[in-house]
Amino acid sequence: xxxxxxxxxxxxxxxxxxxxxxxxxxxxxxxxxxxxxxxxxxxxxxxxxxxxxxxxxxxxxxxxxxxxxxxxxxxxxxxxxxxxxxxxxxxxxxxxxxxxxxxxxxxxxxxxxxxxxxxxxxxxxxxxxxxxxxxxxxxxxxxxxxxxxxxxxxxxxxxxxxxxxxxxxxxxxxxxxxxxxxxxxxxxxxxxxxxxxxxxxxxxxxxxxxxx
Numbered sequence: 601x602x603x604x605x606x607x608x609x610x611x612x613x614x615x616x617x618x619x620x621x622x623x624x625x626x627x628x629x630x631x632x633x634x635x636x637x638x639x640x641x642x643x644x645x646x647x648x649x650x651x652x653x654x655x656x657x658x659x660x661x662x663x664x665x666x667x668x669x670x671x672x673x674x675x676x677x678x679x680x681x682x683x684x685x686x687x688x689x690x691x692x693x694x695x696x697x698x699x700x701x702x703x704x705x706x707x708x709x710x711x712x713x714x715x716x717x718x719x720x721x722x723x724x725x726x727x728x729x730x731x732x733x734x735x736x737x738x739x740x741x742x743x744x745x746x747x748x749x750x751x752x753x754x755x756x757x758x759x760x761x762x763x764x765x766x767x768x769x770x771x772x773x774x775x776x777x778x779x780x781x782x783x784x785x786x787x788x789x790x791x792x793x794x795x796x797x798x799x800x801x802x803x804x805x806x807x808x809x810x811x812x
Contacts, residue, residue, distance in 0.1 A: 609683065739752060783809045
């Protein structure tokens with residue numbers, strides 16, 4: 601049975617392959633080649649991948665990503681498509697589903713939405729609910745850098761507090777769009793923002809997400 605993470609993994613690999621190695625992405629400063637190298641390092645070099653969250657390991661992560669980026673692009677795509685090495689914890693279905701569903705969804709959108717002719721992708725309800733479940737659990741972490749209070753709201757009225765404070769901005773959208781917004785892709789997220797005009801602008805410009 602295919603999992604959400606597996607489906608998004610294959611979609612990401614297909615999108616990277618179709619775009620070619622030098623296409624832009626929403627990840628600042630990264631081409632598709634560099635994004636592919638990041639994904640591979642995350643799965644195959646956990647000692648280096650931790651540099652995304654631990655400043656002392658940042659240089660190691662950047663070196664590892666640069667080394668992988670030198671490999672043939674087709675090889676990087678194949679490493680993504682075939683998945684983590686056999687002994688990796690990511691090889692356990694439950695671990696991969698928990699750790700990679702959002703990761704691969706967002707990076708697939710990083711490739712898609714960097715193109716000038718992109719259009720919103722319709723997600724099925726089961727996947728939307730899976731994204732919302734993860735968003736509810738991680739909302740405080742994702743919203744910790746928000747300069748104002750931030751409440752996430754689905755169109756059906758379900759809410760999650762991402763950051764306590766005043767004034768409050770309510771961000772309304774489907775779970776996939778809220779995920780993009782809270783992970784720093786505010787300029788392409790299809791959401792509605794309600795609140796004080798200045799607070800809304802500050803939130804749009806904020807460096808949201810879980811990285812450094």
